[in-house]
Amino acid sequence: MKIAVNGVERVVEFEPDTPLLWVIRDELKLKGTKFGCGKGLCGACTVHLNGDPIRSCITPVSAVENQNITTIEGIGSEESPHPLQASWVEFNVPQCGYCQSGQLMSASALLAKNANPTDADIDSAMSGNACRCGTYPRIKAAIHHAAENLKDS
Numbered sequence: 001m002k003i004a005v006n007g008v009e010r011v012v013e014f015e016p017d018t019p020l021l022w023v024i025r026d027e028l029k030l031k032g033t034k035f036g037c038g039k040g041l042c043g044a045c046t047v048h049l050n051g052d053p054i055r056s057c058i059t060p061v062s063a064v065e066n067q068n069i070t071t072i073e074g075i076g077s078e079e080s081p082h083p084l085q086a087s088w089v090e091f092n093v094p095q096c097g098y099c100q101s102g103q104l105m106s107a108s109a110l111l112a113k114n115a116n117p118t119d120a121d122i123d124s125a126m127s128g129n130a131c132r133c134g135t136y137p138r139i140k141a142a143i144h145h146a147a148e149n150l151k152d153s
Contacts, residue, residue, distance in 0.1 A: 044099050083146040092138065
């Protein structure tokens with residue numbers, strides 16, 4: 001089946017019910033998307049499907065055929081970080097870092113749809129992403145900061 005990941009069309013051969021997460025990590029060798037709970041509850045595996053955040057651990061690869069997937073590797077790079085990635089560094093968001101790719105994917109989907117989110121908007125958009133280190137206040141501050149930077153650019 002064909003899927004487009006980070007703007008590159010790929011042909012993958014997997015059982016239709018194989019979770020997208022394993023295609024991304026094992027076949028495509030994109031290791032930024034993490035396995036957390038395997039039940040779609042923690043958000044560590046969040047990627048974008050046509051711009052919307054989804055949990056790749058519970059999404060079968062057959063559900064994304066001929067669609068656009070974006071992983072953390074597709075939103076920015078070390079040389080050219082997404083404004084959220086820059087804010088994450090500036091606000092020292094990560095502690096252990098495990099959940100951060102999923103956090104960034106949910107936050108970037110939010111800002112793509114809402115350039116000026118309120119605290120309630122952020123809480124709602126980020127509610128499916130768990131951070132065991134409890135960096136939620138820094139996450140929220142970094143999202144607000146990135147939104148301001150996006151307005152200025």
